[in-house]
Amino acid sequence: MSELIKAPDCQFCSFKSLLFSSLENDGLQKLNRCKDQFRFKKGEVIVQEGDEIKSIIYLHKGLMKLHKRVNETQSQIISIAKPFDFVGLLSVFSNSNFLYSISAIEDSSVCFISKECMQDEIARNGNFAQDIINRMSKTTDDVLQNKFSLSNKNLRGRIAYTLLDFAENIYQKNEFELPISRREIAELIDMRTENVIRIMSEFRKDGIIKINGHIIEIINPDMLRKISDAG
Amino acid sequence: MSELIKAPDCQFCSFKSLLFSSLENDGLQKLNRCKDQFRFKKGEVIVQEGDEIKSIIYLHKGLMKLHKRVNETQSQIISIAKPFDFVGLLSVFSNSNFLYSISAIEDSSVCFISKECMQDEIARNGNFAQDIINRMSKTTDDVLQNKFSLSNKNLRGRIAYTLLDFAENIYQKNEFELPISRREIAELIDMRTENVIRIMSEFRKDGIIKINGHIIEIINPDMLRKISDAG
């Protein structure tokens, strides 16, 4: 189960500079008292669709998926959160309850920062507010950009795009372990499990990628890029 | 062409309460000096994809579309902005240039508020910052919610959803004039012009709607809702 770990002082957090550069010591001290650090194992659910939003979730390490039930048998993945993301910055400030669930797809380490504290600090420190706004804007842009490029692509293009996304933006390596099942890939890019498998097999037969279970190696990124763009 | 009109004092703007409730007089005065009010005729382009972002655009009256070129022959509509929307709050704070174009699809009246002024005010006034954040969060949520519900639907469902959206959220009437062409509807909900026409004709033959050019009357909203939900 999830594990509360002794939270280090924010002041010494290695990610501080990325996020809270606009906070002077005073603000950091405050924020420090408003946070809890947790570890989650792969597969654990951090937030259930409909839960009250009490905190903003900052992802230190690992990967998470934001997902939504569509009906009894189907889900949809909205986006995948990477380290340094404020997971669920979407809708934190416009809804009192989460519109989606959040689950760890790799062992992860997160900070929960109380929404109230965050709001106080936003009201008190304009530079911090500006930082948060920029952050939100960027997060939104990324999600939308992703969805829009995908919606123009055929299935081959979507798979190619997704594999490149994992290689370039998430793992920065051409060989990596897919953190999600074929079915979840399908949920992420709006297609059926069978077709995810079929097309990945095609790519394998064409020598574009190697597959070993969840381990993927991209042999020919240029070709993958071409397929993604053509799609 | 677009027409600069004598801008009334923000203090007496009838929309003030909706937007700038967090601004005391001092802040309003400042903002007042940072804005220009314009009128645009249906069809006019307010912003071209790639233009530098210098202002935030507030839509008083009318309707606008946010759209993007996909290739030489195709565009895609990202969303339709209604009165009281900050058009293009998306990416204003994460990009220096617009990622999309903005065009009037009805005669419209807008305020341009300088981005710089806005940022100064955000830094100075925490409550205002909080307001803006809530606004952004809501705008984003709406766009995403829309796109996600659409992506699960078949073509009939998408048309039904869209007609209901116009009737309920934009015009609040069961009879209205579609402000966009069949082709633009296709661009909005990711299908082909021919199928937009075909399905709308089906709905007409089934007695669900009446069509007279761009005038649409919804006869059976319940059925439309059913089709939208089933899709």
Place this chain on the structure above:
DNA sequence: CGCGGCTTTGATGTTCATCAAGTAAAGTGG
């Protein structure tokens, strides 16, 4: 060891894009 979930492949059917062709409507220049 047996059950359920994930993966894989093949066969079949449906949905939708594409192509084609024609009418209507709307803008454009003389």
Place this chain on the structure above:
DNA sequence: CCACTTTACTTGATGAACATCAAAGCCGCG
């Protein structure tokens, strides 16, 4: 104001892309 051009709308026919259905192997787990 009329001929001309372009753009929007409409319907039908065809084929491609993709979902669905079915069946079987695999793997981890209780």
